[in-house]
Amino acid sequence: MNQDTPLVTVIIPVKNGGALLRECLAAVFRQKTDFPFEVLCVDSGSTDGSLDTIRAFPARLMEIDPSTFGHGRTRNLAVQHSHSPFVALITQDAVPADRAWLRELVAPMRENEQVAGVFGRHAPHPDCMPAEAYMLERHFANFGADTTLFRIKPGPEGWAHYEANKPYYRFFSDNNAALRRSVWTRIPYRDVEFMEDQMWASDVLEAGYIKAYAPRSVVRHSHNYSPLVQARRTFDEARYHREYFDLPDMPGIRRLMHHSLLQSKQDVRQLMADPREKDKLSKAAVTVGRNVGQALGWFLGDRHELLPQAVIRRISLHHQLKGDADARVARSSLLQDASKALQSTLASRGKLDTVSTVGHKVAISWKQYRREGISKALLSAHRALRTPPKEPRGWWEQDHYRLLAQPPKARAVVPSSSARTLDPEHLVINWVIPPFGRGGGGHMTIFRTIHFLELLGHRCRVYMTDSHGLPPEPMRLQAMVHQWFLPIQAPVLHLGEEEMEPADIVMATAWHTAYRVRATNCAPVKAYFIQDYEPDFFGVGAEWQMAEDTYRFGFYGLTAGPWLESLMRTKYGMHARSFQLAVDHDVYYPDPVLRDGKRKVFAYMRPNTTRRGFELVALSLGQVKARFPEVEIHIAGAELPPSALPFPFVSHGVLDFDGLRRVFSASDVAVCLSFTNYSLLPQELAACGCPVVDIDVESTHQAYPEGAVVLAPPTVAGISQEVCRLLEDEALRQRTIAAGFQYVRGLSWEKAVLQTEEALKEFALLGTGRASQQAPLLGVVR
Numbered sequence: 001m002n003q004d005t006p007l008v009t010v011i012i013p014v015k016n017g018g019a020l021l022r023e024c025l026a027a028v029f030r031q032k033t034d035f036p037f038e039v040l041c042v043d044s045g046s047t048d049g050s051l052d053t054i055r056a057f058p059a060r061l062m063e064i065d066p067s068t069f070g071h072g073r074t075r076n077l078a079v080q081h082s083h084s085p086f087v088a089l090i091t092q093d094a095v096p097a098d099r100a101w102l103r104e105l106v107a108p109m110r111e112n113e114q115v116a117g118v119f120g121r122h123a124p125h126p127d128c129m130p131a132e133a134y135m136l137e138r139h140f141a142n143f144g145a146d147t148t149l150f151r152i153k154p155g156p157e158g159w160a161h162y163e164a165n166k167p168y169y170r171f172f173s174d175n176n177a178a179l180r181r182s183v184w185t186r187i188p189y190r191d192v193e194f195m196e197d198q199m200w201a202s203d204v205l206e207a208g209y210i211k212a213y214a215p216r217s218v219v220r221h222s223h224n225y226s227p228l229v230q231a232r233r234t235f236d237e238a239r240y241h242r243e244y245f246d247l248p249d250m251p252g253i254r255r256l257m258h259h260s261l262l263q264s265k266q267d268v269r270q271l272m273a274d275p276r277e278k279d280k281l282s283k284a285a286v287t288v289g290r291n292v293g294q295a296l297g298w299f300l301g302d303r304h305e306l307l308p309q310a311v312i313r314r315i316s317l318h319h320q321l322k323g324d325a326d327a328r329v330a331r332s333s334l335l336q337d338a339s340k341a342l343q344s345t346l347a348s349r350g351k352l353d354t355v356s357t358v359g360h361k362v363a364i365s366w367k368q369y370r371r372e373g374i375s376k377a378l379l380s381a382h383r384a385l386r387t388p389p390k391e392p393r394g395w396w397e398q399d400h401y402r403l404l405a406q407p408p409k410a411r412a413v414v415p416s417s418s419a420r421t422l423d424p425e426h427l428v429i430n431w432v433i434p435p436f437g438r439g440g441g442g443h444m445t446i447f448r449t450i451h452f453l454e455l456l457g458h459r460c461r462v463y464m465t466d467s468h469g470l471p472p473e474p475m476r477l478q479a480m481v482h483q484w485f486l487p488i489q490a491p492v493l494h495l496g497e498e499e500m501e502p503a504d505i506v507m508a509t510a511w512h513t514a515y516r517v518r519a520t521n522c523a524p525v526k527a528y529f530i531q532d533y534e535p536d537f538f539g540v541g542a543e544w545q546m547a548e549d550t551y552r553f554g555f556y557g558l559t560a561g562p563w564l565e566s567l568m569r570t571k572y573g574m575h576a577r578s579f580q581l582a583v584d585h586d587v588y589y590p591d592p593v594l595r596d597g598k599r600k601v602f603a604y605m606r607p608n609t610t611r612r613g614f615e616l617v618a619l620s621l622g623q624v625k626a627r628f629p630e631v632e633i634h635i636a637g638a639e640l641p642p643s644a645l646p647f648p649f650v651s652h653g654v655l656d657f658d659g660l661r662r663v664f665s666a667s668d669v670a671v672c673l674s675f676t677n678y679s680l681l682p683q684e685l686a687a688c689g690c691p692v693v694d695i696d697v698e699s700t701h702q703a704y705p706e707g708a709v710v711l712a713p714p715t716v717a718g719i720s721q722e723v724c725r726l727l728e729d730e731a732l733r734q735r736t737i738a739a740g741f742q743y744v745r746g747l748s749w750e751k752a753v754l755q756t757e758e759a760l761k762e763f764a765l766l767g768t769g770r771a772s773q774q775a776p777l778l779g780v781v782r
Contacts (some may be wrong), residue, residue: 007035008178009082009088009107012059013074015066016039017092026058027096033103037088042078044069050092072189072196075174079188081575085181086110089174094221096121101217103180108212116183116209117201120176120217128222131287136222142168143213159479162205172201172211176219183209194240206473208491227289231297232317238301239316253299260295264288306345307599399465399495417504422504422768424761427458428523430503431529432495432513435467438484439637439654441680444529445560445581446509447485449529452753454489458760461503461689462488463495465516470494504764510534514550525767527760528555529575530564532676533699537610556763558756562679562700575766577759581680581703582747587657588687591665599631601723602690604681606637607644613673613695616716618645621670623720628727634663664688668733669726671719678703683747686740691733693722708743710736 010028014021026038039059043051045066051501052060062081064074064144080089086106096102101120121140124133162169175198187203188195201211221598304312431450436443450460464470464477471477477492500506500522508514509529517526528550535548549566551557557576559565565578603621607614621633625647633649636659640651652663664670665688672681674693677699682692686708694700696711704711712722726733 007036008037008086008088008102009084010037010039011078011396012041012090012092014043014046014050014092016046017050018048019421020091021050022053023095024092028100029057031102032099034522036673037102040078040082042074061153063123070191073191077186079184084224086178088178091175094175094219097218097220104214104217108214109178109180114210115212116180116204117172118178118212118214119172120214120219122176122221123218124222125220129266130153130283131290132222134267134270159476169205170198170202172197175221182368186494194236206475206520208478209476227293230290231293231313234294234297235301235315236317237395238298239304242302256295256299260291264291289640353591399516402541403519424764425457427505427760427764428503429460430506431456431460431509432516433460433462433464433509434513435464435470444485445531447488448749448754449756450488450490452749453757456757460490461501462490462492463500465495467494482558492498505760511547511550518553525763526555527763528557530557531560536676556757561678561703563702579752579755581683582752583683583687583744583748584749585687589662590682593662593666598632599727600667601631602634604637604671605635611674611676613675615673617673619716620719622647634667636663647743661688664690669723671723682709683744687744689737691726691740705743707739
């Protein structure tokens with residue numbers, strides 16, 4: 001091994017390592033690799049000669065106070081003092097089985113930069129008890145014989161499978177593991193007593209990284225625990241599984257004992273059939289005792305909340321590891337929590353409501369007791385009492401309000417440590433978006449743009465501001481995007497106080513996200529994805545002013561359509577380019593739906609979205625219905641109760657793509673308004689053969705060719721008159737349908753995203769001084 005900067009730091013926590021520590025270090029330094037590595041031992045108060053053992057090898061030694069030791073905390077300290085991009089983790093009683101251990105362990109991370117961590121296989125020590133050896137063999141056989149990347153497939157089915165198989169996916173043992181240090185800097189170990197490795201694996205998987213298994217990286221690592229120690233260790237394992245992962249409750253004691261006896265029967269049969277084993281009866285007794293102890297430990301640990309604290313401290317092994325452990329296990333009892341809840345309810349609701357509430361909860365608990373048993377009923381009651389209510393967030397805590405009082409930062413250059421070499425053909429773009437929900441057209445355009453940019457070779461990340469109401473796991477957020485919108489490779493992350501990862505361009509997508517983009521230094525180029533003139537979302541006032549101010553932040557503008565581009569250039573002096581809203585022709589086309597002979601008018605209505613002109617559309621449709629009583633009015637865009645409109649209608653709520661296509665294709669006329677810029681829906685309606693009525697304002701007038709969309713004055717009389725005219729004049733309706741088809745035939749998202757890509761390349765080159773404002777790069781055709 002030469003003295004170059006090491007590729008890997010092997011970290012070994014030590015305390016009284018004994019003879020196995022010497023075997024471990026000797027095996028580590030015998031490794032045959034094509035890269036340099038170093039060894040760092042962290043000792044926490046050894047008294048058995050382990051320090052002399054470490055000094056006999058060319059390893060670095062770090063000594064810490066035993067009272068500061070923590071499984072996650074100490075490993076974080078060691079990784080912090082490493083000098084390499086990869087870190088291998090092993091323990092003092094785990095001995096590499098051959099000279100290829102380290103090379104095989106880091107191979108998946110060298111091959112794929114998205115692999116955050118790797119774990120290897122455990123084999124038994126020569127003196128291992130048969131039951132332990134069988135358990136190790138069974139456990140690692142679950143992960144396959146070949147190198148396997150445990151990557152959750154994108155989409156809702158991936159998250160569902162992960163949820164259903166969490167114990168399998170999150171398994172990670174830092175008795176034999178490796179980490180990518182750059183991922184660790186963002187996702188370090190949690191400072192916990194136990195299971196720090198499996199919690200880290202869950203964190204990185206849910207953040208969208210890959211966990212790999214290296215079956216040819218083998219260490220000898222096993223324990224010959226007595227039945228009592230096995231029960232105590234399993235108690236702690238179940239206890240921390242419950243605390244950290246909140247898994248479904250373990251089965252009852254009868255089922256656990258039945259399973260343990262079946263397992264014992266299998267283990268004893270294998271033991272008796274092995275001619276090499278001696279003293280078979282004694283080992284068989286220990287095997288049965290270990291399995292029974294394990295079942296008992298799982299049962300008690302999973303229900304530890306019902307046990308007195310003195311009993312927990314008596315059983316647990318892990319409370320002895322840290323001086324503050326008593327404080328950790330000192331939790332309120334069920335009676336204490338019930339008393340607090342009762343006093344709080346009495347104070348807030350009075351005696352009558354309190355009696356009613358208590359009676360209702362007792363009835364629920366009684367039903368659960370009859371159905372599932374006393375322990376599960378008591379556990380459910382205790383957890384419900386312990387769950388604190390969510391504190392509402394004040395409006396002033398939203399990002400844009402919080403940042404509004406801060407002075408704007410100058411256009412800072414990304415720090416040199418994070419600087420990137422610009423490659424216009426492979427841009428890295430951070431998208432800052434508002435929280436999404438099902439059916440959002442603006443979000444659909446964002447995610448569709450990301451989808452096609454990724455196909456063109458660019459890399460994207462999605463960061464959400466003020467997203468407290470959405471699930472915390474990035475992988476689950478990505479699955480929701482796949483389910484509700486389109487498949488993207490980009491990770492979908494909550495944007496907290498931390499800085500975003502370095503990129504070439506950081507993109508605001510709504511007025512309140514622009515304040516976060518202004519405050520960041522993650523990229524040298526700041527751009528603005530503008531789909532609407534957002535000040536007009538509000539009446540003239542504070543939010544109107546805050547929205548308009550964002551157009552003066554000095555960002556490059558990428559606008560939906562020519563009207564916004566012209567507005568940004570002339571009114572705000574923004575360097576802007578535009579793309580054309582398009583149609584996905586694989587989704588929107590005339591569906592051969594079964595027509596029932598009734599004429600139908602479709603309207604897109606969202607009462608809470610001011611720009612959609614809900615009241616104007618409703619009053620206009622009322623006049624249409626009065627003139628043509630037989631016409632059916634169909635509504636989509638929001639869930640509307642029958643009392644929401646002054647006439648009968650069919651509410652479709654929020655539809656998926658197929659549902660929209662069927663409704664569009666079955667309609668004779670559609671009304672779809674947008675006051676702040678033209679929208680996606682008129683193109684999609686026209687592609688399904690439905691003539692569209694929109695309002696005649698500057699943005700729509702510049703967007704649509706003559707006759708493709710009927711533009712009505714933005715009045716009740718004007719809109720209702722155009723709808724009625726299309727219903728009365730079949731020749732006009734057919735001409736409008738034909739003109740709409742002609743218009744949308746030339747639209748495609750592939751073309752639109754090529755326009756977007758060329759604009760982004762231009763912005764990137766301009767922002768890094770490699771292009772001129774007078775020499776735009778648009779117009780390049782692939």
